[in-house]
Amino acid sequence: MTATRTVVVTGGLGGAGLVPALARVVGYDALTVVVNVGDDLEWFGLRVCPDVDTVLYALAGMFDVERGWGIAGDSFTTVAALGDLGAAPWFGIGDRDMATHLRRSELLSSGLSLTEVTRELAAVLGAGPVTVVPAADHPSPTRLVLDEGRTVDFQDWYVRQQGVPPVHAVVAGGGPAAPGVLAALAAAQAVVLGPSNPVTSIGPVLALDGVRSAIAAVPVRIAVSPVVCGGDAPSAGVEHHSRARRAVLAASGGHDDPAGIAAYYARTCPGLVDTFVLDHRDAAAADAVAAVGMQPVLGDLLDPLALAQTVAALVGTAAGPAPGGMPVRVPSASIAVSRPDAIAGAPSSETRRRSSMPDLPAPASR
Numbered sequence: 001m002t003a004t005r006t007v008v009v010t011g012g013l014g015g016a017g018l019v020p021a022l023a024r025v026v027g028y029d030a031l032t033v034v035v036n037v038g039d040d041l042e043w044f045g046l047r048v049c050p051d052v053d054t055v056l057y058a059l060a061g062m063f064d065v066e067r068g069w070g071i072a073g074d075s076f077t078t079v080a081a082l083g084d085l086g087a088a089p090w091f092g093i094g095d096r097d098m099a100t101h102l103r104r105s106e107l108l109s110s111g112l113s114l115t116e117v118t119r120e121l122a123a124v125l126g127a128g129p130v131t132v133v134p135a136a137d138h139p140s141p142t143r144l145v146l147d148e149g150r151t152v153d154f155q156d157w158y159v160r161q162q163g164v165p166p167v168h169a170v171v172a173g174g175g176p177a178a179p180g181v182l183a184a185l186a187a188a189q190a191v192v193l194g195p196s197n198p199v200t201s202i203g204p205v206l207a208l209d210g211v212r213s214a215i216a217a218v219p220v221r222i223a224v225s226p227v228v229c230g231g232d233a234p235s236a237g238v239e240h241h242s243r244a245r246r247a248v249l250a251a252s253g254g255h256d257d258p259a260g261i262a263a264y265y266a267r268t269c270p271g272l273v274d275t276f277v278l279d280h281r282d283a284a285a286a287d288a289v290a291a292v293g294m295q296p297v298l299g300d301l302l303d304p305l306a307l308a309q310t311v312a313a314l315v316g317t318a319a320g321p322a323p324g325g326m327p328v329r330v331p332s333a334s335i336a337v338s339r340p341d342a343i344a345g346a347p348s349s350e351t352r353r354r355s356s357m358p359d360l361p362a363p364a365s366r
């Protein structure tokens with residue numbers, strides 16, 4: 001088995017696009033994925049890990065790319081029945097998805113750690129041999145302080161309140177990182193942040209004890225822009241993500257465009273990122289990226305396989321950035337693709353544009 005050399009730090013949807021494609025390009029056993037747990041919630045007594053599950057389902061070819069979460073073809077009988085019982089659930093757990101949360105909760109109750117439970121779920125779902133590690137074993141919820149003064153959990157704001165109430169501040173949960181996180185980073189040749197929300201997907205991982213210093217010691221440190229400004233207008237589902245990202249970036253003193261996100265990383269974790277991948281449609285932002293001390297690299301962020309090839313080339317060219325701060329366009333055709341038959345379910349660019357909200361009961365007011 002190849003030693004793990006690349007670590008991807010990610011949230012849900014961004015990871016669902018990049019991770020399966022990157023695994024296909026760099027090799028399934030050469031990749032460890034560290035997944036945000038700041039979005040986790042307790043749902044009718046069950047532990048739900050939306051970002052971890054999104055990555056597992058994407059790797060297993062089960063991910064619902066149309067909806068943007070959960071399992072393709074899932075039904076929502078139980079959640080509807082809960083509504084009939086007067087429970088008014090606002091988080092749309094599908095019936096098969098629910099089995100994952102039941103099994104996770106049972107295994108956690110038996111004394112296993114979230115890392116061990118995730119390994120077990122990855123094996124039975126068929127997500128391996130990519131190693132998927134939750135960022136923390138203990139609950140580390142991201143909390144949002146709203147302008148109105150209340151503090152709420154991430155999913156309460158993002159789903160129940162549709163990301164509408166203005167956000168004053170984002171507070172990451174913090175605490176110890178899962179042991180596998182620091183071990184994977186210590187062995188890594190390269191680490192890739194994103195393409196995910198830098199505040200609510202990457203930030204909560206960076207806030208865990210020891211993670212920043214472990215990343216700083218990795219030879220190649222890449223961040224991928226989660227936003228493409230130069231393309232078509234996004235669909236309603238993607239716009240939901242974008243609106244939320246704009247809100248939490250604004251609350252954190254950042255801007256939701258590639259230069260703004262590079263500047264956000266440069267300000268909040270100086271020197272941590274040495275290379276910033278942005279979409280070729282946003283090439284005009286490359287100078288601004290270079291101005292905050294990162295090597296800008298152009299890629300196609302709406303095509304997961306092309307993006308994976310760009311990232312893989314950077315991982316393979318560990319000698320350092322090109323001289324002169326000039327944007328680099330990596331020739332994707334030069335990258336070998338391994339196991340091209342073994343991947344399914346990675347969100348396509350079309351899907352990322354079209355991911356839509358489910359047909360759920362109306363959000364309940366508390």
Ligand code: FO1
Binds near residue numbers: 094
């Ligand atoms: N997002 C929604 O906007 N509405 C939902 O009802 C919803 C349910 C859900 C269930 C399981 C799961 O794994 C994810 C789910 N998501 C839902 C997505 C999730 O809220 C966010 O996309 C991520 O937490 C952000 O990374």
